[in-house]
Amino acid sequence: MARKTGSHSEITGPKVRDAALRLFARHGYAAVSMRQIAREVGVQAGALYLYTKDKQSLLFDLMRTHMDELLAAWAATPKGSTPLAQLEDFSRFHIHFHLDRPDAVFIAYMELRNLSDANFATLEALRREYERELERILEAGHAAGMINVPDTRLATMAVIAMLTGVNTWYREGGRLSQDAVADIYWDMVRGAVGA
Amino acid sequence: MARKTGSHSEITGPKVRDAALRLFARHGYAAVSMRQIAREVGVQAGALYLYTKDKQSLLFDLMRTHMDELLAAWAATPKGSTPLAQLEDFSRFHIHFHLDRPDAVFIAYMELRNLSDANFATLEALRREYERELERILEAGHAAGMINVPDTRLATMAVIAMLTGVNTWYREGGRLSQDAVADIYWDMVRGAVGA
Numbered sequence: 337m338a339r340k341t342g343s344h345s346e347i348t349g350p351k352v353r354d355a356a357l358r359l360f361a362r363h364g365y366a367a368v369s370m371r372q373i374a375r376e377v378g379v380q381a382g383a384l385y386l387y388t389k390d391k392q393s394l395l396f397d398l399m400r401t402h403m404d405e406l407l408a409a410w411a412a413t414p415k416g417s418t419p420l421a422q423l424e425d426f427s428r429f430h431i432h433f434h435l436d437r438p439d440a441v442f443i444a445y446m447e448l449r450n451l452s453d454a455n456f457a458t459l460e461a462l463r464r465e466y467e468r469e470l471e472r473i474l475e476a477g478h479a480a481g482m483i484n485v486p487d488t489r490l491a492t493m494a495v496i497a498m499l500t501g502v503n504t505w506y507r508e509g510g511r512l513s514q515d516a517v518a519d520i521y522w523d524m525v526r527g528a529v530g531a
Numbered sequence: 532m533a534r535k536t537g538s539h540s541e542i543t544g545p546k547v548r549d550a551a552l553r554l555f556a557r558h559g560y561a562a563v564s565m566r567q568i569a570r571e572v573g574v575q576a577g578a579l580y581l582y583t584k585d586k587q588s589l590l591f592d593l594m595r596t597h598m599d600e601l602l603a604a605w606a607a608t609p610k611g612s613t614p615l616a617q618l619e620d621f622s623r624f625h626i627h628f629h630l631d632r633p634d635a636v637f638i639a640y641m642e643l644r645n646l647s648d649a650n651f652a653t654l655e656a657l658r659r660e661y662e663r664e665l666e667r668i669l670e671a672g673h674a675a676g677m678i679n680v681p682d683t684r685l686a687t688m689a690v691i692a693m694l695t696g697v698n699t700w701y702r703e704g705g706r707l708s709q710d711a712v713a714d715i716y717w718d719m720v721r722g723a724v725g726a
Contacts, residue, residue, distance in 0.1 A: 363644075491719065497695070501696075502692075523725075524680070524686065528693070530718075
């Protein structure tokens, strides 16, 4: 797949990001060198630095892009008018979005400790922003008497953990389609929050 | 904390395991050398090999010990007579056991990809054994009409993901005690499985 050499113009962001994503997911950030990433893209190691400052910048770029895309995709998702309908929208959205990006999700959880402090803080703020989207739905549902949880913050964390957990076992082409999984999980989410 | 040197008799299993656990959790398996572990224990690097064959053996030992302890502790946990009571026992047990061992849990999830194929297979079998404990409870609850889930396997994965998720946000000394968290999560687990 990798070509032996490439002109600088071929080192486009997406190609470098794809290669880094694959390699980080397979071997872990700490075990992957810029040289390996360059080889995967098909360019000389030195040429990689025309695109990215260093490996840390590359990791941060991957993780921030993932969170930016997550927030943008959720913002663009059509939503129901009641908190309960929005909770269903969120549950289905979360499962599909994450199942469609297994490597990015894997890295988002596995490589947090390898971020610099400043980069970690930025990522945490974006993650918190996403969590707040769900938390607001649960608060509105609670206020409307549509759901029943003693602690909306804990319910937020519980629902997100439950939904993200699908990525650890789901295999495309297995016995259940993404939609079938989303149906079953929506049922469990609704039950968990007493709706 | 670390001493400069130590006699061989001081290189006890627990000391080496504790040091490896701390370092793997903080920096990741790939980034930690046997030399660093030896320094943390307070012995020469060569002396470490009297206790363990290599870094892979050390990682596997940590992860297998964690799973062995998990299975043994659950087996020793007093259990209620109904599937619903057992589900509550399982939920509370899981939360307490995992919150008491943050580093071991972190490593159990983060370092799976760094295991050799044979070691990975052994670990997966132990993990599957633990999941089966919960799955059997859900099956019994379903058969007794006490719970209502369309798919006991998916409910098993959902409940375990939800419960293990507590480790990602819980801080000892925070606004909620372990018991308060377990109360709230038991409520959500019960709801998720329609009990």
